Amino acid sequence: MTTAHAEAVNGTLPHEPEKATLEGRNKVLAFWLFLGGEAVLFGTLFATFLALRNQTNEGPSANELFHLPLVAAATFLLLVSSLTSVFAIQAMHRNRPALLRSWLLVTVVLGAAFLGLEIYEFSEYVRHEEFGMTTSAFSSAFYTLVGFHGAHVAFGILWISVLIGQLVRKGLTVVTAPKIYVSAMYWHFIDVVWVFIFTVVYLLGKVG
Amino acid sequence: MDWLTTVDHKKIAILYLWAGGLFFGIGGLEAILIRIQLIKPMNTFLDAQTFNELITMHGTTMIFLGVMPVIFALMNAVIPLQIGARDVAFPFLNALGFWTFLFGGILLNLSWIMGGAPDAGWTSYTPLSTTTYSATHGVDFYTIGLQIAGLGTLIGGINFLATIITMRAPGMSYMRMPMFAWTTFITSAIILFAFPAITVGLVLLTFDRILGANFFEVGGGGNPVLWQHIFWIFGHPEVYILILPAFGIISEVIPTFARKRLFGYSSMVFATILIAFLGFMVWAHHMFTTGLGPVANALFSVSTMLIAVPTGIKIFNWLFTMWGGQVRFTTPNLFAVGFIPTFTMGGVTGVMLASAPADFQFHDTYFVVAHFHYVIVGGLVLGLFAGLHYWWPKMFGRMLGEGLGKWTFWTFIIGFHMTFFVQHFLGLMGMQRRVFTYLPNQQFDLLNLISTIGAGLMGVGMLFFLANIFLTSRKPADAANDPWEDGRTLEWTIPSPPPEYNFKQTPLVRGIDAFWKEKTAGHKGMTPSEPVGSIHMPSATILPFLMSVGIFIAGLGFMFSRDTFSSEALSFLFNNYIVTGLGLLITFGSMLMRSLYDDHGWHIEPEELEGR
Numbered sequence: 001m002t003t004a005h006a007e008a009v010n011g012t013l014p015h016e017p018e019k020a021t022l023e024g025r026n027k028v029l030a031f032w033l034f035l036g037g038e039a040v041l042f043g044t045l046f047a048t049f050l051a052l053r054n055q056t057n058e059g060p061s062a063n064e065l066f067h068l069p070l071v072a073a074a075t076f077l078l079l080v081s082s083l084t085s086v087f088a089i090q091a092m093h094r095n096r097p098a099l100l101r102s103w104l105l106v107t108v109v110l111g112a113a114f115l116g117l118e119i120y121e122f123s124e125y126v127r128h129e130e131f132g133m134t135t136s137a138f139s140s141a142f143y144t145l146v147g148f149h150g151a152h153v154a155f156g157i158l159w160i161s162v163l164i165g166q167l168v169r170k171g172l173t174v175v176t177a178p179k180i181y182v183s184a185m186y187w188h189f190i191d192v193v194w195v196f197i198f199t200v201v202y203l204l205g206k207v208g
Numbered sequence: 209m210d211w212l213t214t215v216d217h218k219k220i221a222i223l224y225l226w227a228g229g230l231f232f233g234i235g236g237l238e239a240i241l242i243r244i245q246l247i248k249p250m251n252t253f254l255d256a257q258t259f260n261e262l263i264t265m266h267g268t269t270m271i272f273l274g275v276m277p278v279i280f281a282l283m284n285a286v287i288p289l290q291i292g293a294r295d296v297a298f299p300f301l302n303a304l305g306f307w308t309f310l311f312g313g314i315l316l317n318l319s320w321i322m323g324g325a326p327d328a329g330w331t332s333y334t335p336l337s338t339t340t341y342s343a344t345h346g347v348d349f350y351t352i353g354l355q356i357a358g359l360g361t362l363i364g365g366i367n368f369l370a371t372i373i374t375m376r377a378p379g380m381s382y383m384r385m386p387m388f389a390w391t392t393f394i395t396s397a398i399i400l401f402a403f404p405a406i407t408v409g410l411v412l413l414t415f416d417r418i419l420g421a422n423f424f425e426v427g428g429g430g431n432p433v434l435w436q437h438i439f440w441i442f443g444h445p446e447v448y449i450l451i452l453p454a455f456g457i458i459s460e461v462i463p464t465f466a467r468k469r470l471f472g473y474s475s476m477v478f479a480t481i482l483i484a485f486l487g488f489m490v491w492a493h494h495m496f497t498t499g500l501g502p503v504a505n506a507l508f509s510v511s512t513m514l515i516a517v518p519t520g521i522k523i524f525n526w527l528f529t530m531w532g533g534q535v536r537f538t539t540p541n542l543f544a545v546g547f548i549p550t551f552t553m554g555g556v557t558g559v560m561l562a563s564a565p566a567d568f569q570f571h572d573t574y575f576v577v578a579h580f581h582y583v584i585v586g587g588l589v590l591g592l593f594a595g596l597h598y599w600w601p602k603m604f605g606r607m608l609g610e611g612l613g614k615w616t617f618w619t620f621i622i623g624f625h626m627t628f629f630v631q632h633f634l635g636l637m638g639m640q641r642r643v644f645t646y647l648p649n650q651q652f653d654l655l656n657l658i659s660t661i662g663a664g665l666m667g668v669g670m671l672f673f674l675a676n677i678f679l680t681s682r683k684p685a686d687a688a689n690d691p692w693e694d695g696r697t698l699e700w701t702i703p704s705p706p707p708e709y710n711f712k713q714t715p716l717v718r719g720i721d722a723f724w725k726e727k728t729a730g731h732k733g734m735t736p737s738e739p740v741g742s743i744h745m746p747s748a749t750i751l752p753f754l755m756s757v758g759i760f761i762a763g764l765g766f767m768f769s770r771d772t773f774s775s776e777a778l779s780f781l782f783n784n785y786i787v788t789g790l791g792l793l794i795t796f797g798s799m800l801m802r803s804l805y806d807d808h809g810w811h812i813e814p815e816e817l818e819g820r
């Protein structure tokens with residue numbers, strides 16, 4: 001088993017390199033479990049937001065605050081980045097490291113653009129609408145939920161960037177493949193969370 | 209130094225045991241101080257503020273830092289052995305989980321010397337725990353300390369789930385796993401789905417207190433009852449995180465010393481799953497008096513009472529296991545047999561509390577205190593004592609003394625019932641919990657005196673246990689592979705303590721109670737499932753320790769980020785989040801190192817295994 005491991009590291013890459021070793025399979029499994037925990041984490045944040053979303057304390061309400069075109073653009077960027085991370089995994093399965101690196105890079109750039117829009121949105125609220133963390137229960141819940149998601153995006157950007165660096169140095173092996181696979185899982189997860197944020201926070205905020 | 213870098217599950221188990229034991233001792237001393245204050249009416253031994261800090265820290269320390277690490281110690285020591293694995297799925301994460309727990313616990317306990325301990329009760333209900341009513345840093349130590357410690361628990365939970373799913377020896381199907389492995393599996397699943405809720409709750413409370421957010425501030429539109437919901441959505445599953453491992457231990461100890469297989473194995477498995485599932489459905493029974501309305505109260509009453517069904521199944525299965533068996537009353541079995549009636553009493557008062565109209569009378573009285581001490585001390589702690597005496601020879605290679613063990617059992621269990629049985633009646637007579645003193649001549653005096661004497665007796669029991677450990681540690685490590693001679697599961701097939709690779713050859717499992725099955729077939733040991741070969745081991749590393757130090761520094765930095773210090777330089781460092789940033793830099797830097805430098809591990813070759 002250990003010699004098979006060494007062959008896999010140095011020799012030809014198996015078809016699904018992320019599942020070629022026990023370490024890799026364990027990593028993918030544990031990451032699914034971790035995402036289960038993350039789902040509870042965001043679920044609790046969503047529940048908190050839903051409980052407090054009309055408690056504006058005479059500050060700005062969701063309807064006054066949100067501009068859907070900006071949020072729609074951010075949503076578009078993040079959804080496309082999820083698609084490009086699928087392309088990256090497909091490139092990995094076809095054993096084309098250069099293509100894999102390119103798609104990962106596109107994913108990171110799209111994620112960074114999303115994060116830029118979010119930072120711009122937050123700073124607009126703080127500067128022009130007097131809508132800060134301390135304004136109301138609604139504002140606290142908004143910044144905490146959306147900010148937690150934003151922090152996840154930021155971490156994902158750093159993580160995938162480090163992985164691109166590893167791909168350049170070490171190439172695509174049975175050690176790097178599971179890392180890339182779980183980072184793609186993570187990226188899809190924060191994408192799904194954003195779909196819920198877009199619906200529950202922004203769309204619901206606009207209608208009432 | 210070896211201990212700082214180890215990734216061996218057996219050594220991590222011992223680290224968990226010593227750290228958990230230390231915090232258990234601290235929590236125990238806090239309990240003794242509380243009982244001394246309550247020994248007579250209008251006592252002036254402690255002032256009200258100190259009393260509040262003591263009850264808060266007693267509860268928090270015992271639950272999060274005392275019993276949970278000891279549970280993790282037993283899981284770490286036993287689970288890989290029971291499922292026939294050479295280690296857990298993620299040895300690195302295992303070490304990380306321990307160190308984050310330890311530094312979280314240290315941070316929480318630093319509050320005693322850094323401006324006052326938390327004083328809002330172990331549940332830290334808002335608005336009592338907001339800055340308005342709790343102005344010191346006490347509750348910040350609570351939120352951030354528990355956050356860090358909770359991270360460690362979550363990591364441990366994911367690790368055990370993955371370990372049990374993927375690392376079982378050939379032939380060990382799910383329905384052949386020992387019950388302790390099953391309860392560990394289910395407990396880990398509860399940890400995975402319950403701990404993120406308290407993570408969020410603690411973040412929200414931290415933001416309210418440090419960043420001025422309004423989650424629980426009525427003045428800003430917040431809702432204090434929201435805290436109770438979030439806390440108990442975590443908090444109720446937490447009590448099953450505590451008790452299920454004890455059920456597992458009892459299910460190992462009783463069959464061993466009855467020389468009979470566990471009665472109703474599959475019903476035990478499904479009862480465990482059912483308890484875990486129902487455990488998530490009952491959180492609002494802690495909140496009957498907050499005004500949820502009759503429909504919600506009725507639903508949560510019924511779902512709570514339902515839990516008595518699978519729990520009752522377990523109680524009867526243990527009794528039927530002993531029925532007709534050749535029962536030997538060794539120390540572990542004494543604790544296990546003592547567990548059954550004691551825990552049942554706690555379960556019965558639980559059903560009483562589940563009835564919402566009755567709960568309006570019991571709420572926040574000593575009846576509740578008596579109930580949860582019966583399930584946690586009379587249930588879990590007796591279970592842990594059973595498990596520690598049972599697996600001590602496997603962990604350390606030395607049998608604990610039977611004589612002192614029996615003294616431990618009798619003093620502890622008599623002291624326990626003296627302390628808490630009378631508290632049922634104190635509660636029914638109207639004595640409120642969390643009050644630091646009471647007026648004379650309300651018929652509380654005698655019962656409180658009895659309760660305090662009982663607490664002292666429990667303390668004596670602990671001293672017997674410590675003496676037993678000390679005397680045992682001076683004896684030679686000569687325990688046999690199967691020191692109880694009736695071992696049924698895989699951990700008894702290998703030396704005590706096991707070599708670092710556990711199994712020279714991974715065993716082949718042919719049924720429930722794999723070792724017992726081989727014994728009854730006349731075999732001396734297990735049939736191997738592989739030839740002797742080179743064994744891959746993970747490398748020791750300091751990174752888990754460094755990551756935890758980083759989080760610890762970041763937590764302290766964040767906590768004091770709004771304070772003004774006497775020295776300008778300190779104020780600058782803290783107020784601009786430089787300390788926090790530095791801590792996070794250490795943690796993320798260590799994570800980066802872990803990612804960049806592959807751990808290829810090392811091998812133990814067959815020649816080295818010869819003669820072992």
